[in-house]
Amino acid sequence: MTQIQLNAAIFDWAGTLVDFGSRAPLSAFMQVFADAGIAVTESETRAPMGTEKKEHIRRMLRDSRTQNCWQEKHGRPSNESDVEELYRQLAPVQLQEIDRHSRAVPGAAELFVELRQRGFKIGSTTGYSRSMIEGLLKSAADQGVEPDFAVAADEAAGARPGPAAALKNVIELEIPSVAQCVKVDDTAAGIMEGRNAGMWTVAVVLSGNALGLSLEAWQALEVDEAARRKAAAYRALEGCGAHYLIDDITRLEPVLVDINRRLALGERP
Structure with missing residues (x-):
């Protein structure tokens, strides 16, 4: 078997490269549902995270408690017109929240330098629409x-958990084999992509x-509480199907080394 090595990394944005804690989408969805008279919890809002935003709304409305609240408030089940209206309302709110949460996560700029020194091509996918990420892309570029x-x-079409967006990166970046790519994400939907x-x-x-949690909130935790929260977060993602779980992108380098070792032994994803 011909020996190959990694030569591309494809990253998610919120919660992976920028917006530590993925706070922007959370805040936007909770506000839009509140404006519709539905108080949703953080866990209910985060459950579909990583999917395209209109699909995210659909999945939130499929939750039995949220749907019951909707019917009590509006006197009928939600429908696709409601999804479209909530999405229309989401767009400007989401843009505001993205602007507020566009700081790069620690180590992102340094990682990009290291990857390019390795000869990597770097792609990205997101649950955001193009109009939502234009400002984010510029802000991130300004941060390296x-x-x-x-x-x-x-x-x-069919992005997350479908492969289309990731494969568009492969085509555009002219990657010879998908086995030479590593996808880095903070959600189950992005990992399945x-x-x-x-x-x-x-x-x-x-x-x-x-x-x-925001970076500041995470760093402010007492040692015991931080350990408890960390263990719970790992448990939440342990069944997502990822080949590797790491704290954040500053821990990616040893993973790349191990993947290249496995590739050299003939393993494939």
Whole structure:
């Protein structure tokens, strides 16, 4: 078997490269549902995280408690017109929240330098639409986090957990084999996107949706509480299908070394 090595990394955005704790989508969804008279919890809001935002709304409305609240408030079950209206209301709120939460996670810029020194091509996918990420892409680039290519959720049919967005990166970046790609994400939907595309996958646990705390809130925890929260976050993602689970992207380098070792032995994702 011809020996191959990794030569591309495809990253998620919120909770992986920027917005420690993935706070922007959480805040936006909770506000839009509150405006519709439905008080949703953080856990209910986070459950579909990583999916395209309109699909995220659909899945939230499928939750039995949320649907019961909707019917009590509106006197009928929700329908697709309601999904469209909530999505319309979400867009401007989401843009505001993305602007507020666009700081790169610690180590992101340094990682991009290291990957390029390795000769990696760098792609990205997201649950955000193109209109939602334009400002984010510029802000991230200003912080030294600028991938070679980015695919938004509305630019790939069936994106997340489908493979379309990840595979568009493979095509655009001219990657010879999906086995030479590693997908890095903080949500189960994003990990399945990578798995369905035939890639190695790495779940970041503490910077994203599973922990759900801002960097400042995470750093402020007492040692015992931090250990409890960390263990719970790892448990939340242990069944997501990722080949590797790490705290955040600063821990990616040893994973790349191990994947190359496995590739050299003839293993494939």
